[in-house]
Amino acid sequence: MADKARYNRTYPISWEQLHRDSKALAWRLLHLEYFKGIIAITRGGLVPAAIVARELDIHLVDTICISSYDWQDKKGEAEILKGIDGDGTRWLLIDDLVDTGRTAKIVKQIAPKAHFATVYAKPAGRPEVDTFITEVSQDTWILFPWDAESQFVQPLITGQ
DSSP states (O other): OOOOOOOEEEEEOOOHHHHHHHHHHHHHTTTTTOEEEEEHHHHHHHHHHHHHHHHTTTTEEEEEEEOOOOOTTTOOEEEEEOSSSSSSSTTTEEEEESSSHHHHHHHHSSSSEEEEEEEOTTTTTTTGEEEEEEEEEEEEEEEEEGGGOOOOOOOOOOOO
């Protein structure tokens, strides 16, 4: 787990829960303007973007690729690996999580007119997002299903 002093809780997300929450995000976006396409913020936004694209029948999907930290230290300068053309007009930006808001600010500079939606939001980054589904405390590490494996766990009481 990254930076143990910063995170006091872990919130594991299953594939099923991520799917339900991403579908709920699509439901919340239904009433908004027509989007000509989705821009997934890689890598975390790829899976939610695919689910939202299916639910909203959007076939045009692009990516913004930003490397803002590694999983161990969450530090370092953000590097834009791939941007987009235009200002984001009628585009829907999708990410899995807004944490501190640092990546969100960069993305909003790249596509200031896009609608920015995330599945999960923490208080520090929440002001950067237009639409989200679930708020999680700032001191919680969200364990996404692509970062975990199922494994055997010892029973509380073992053959006495």
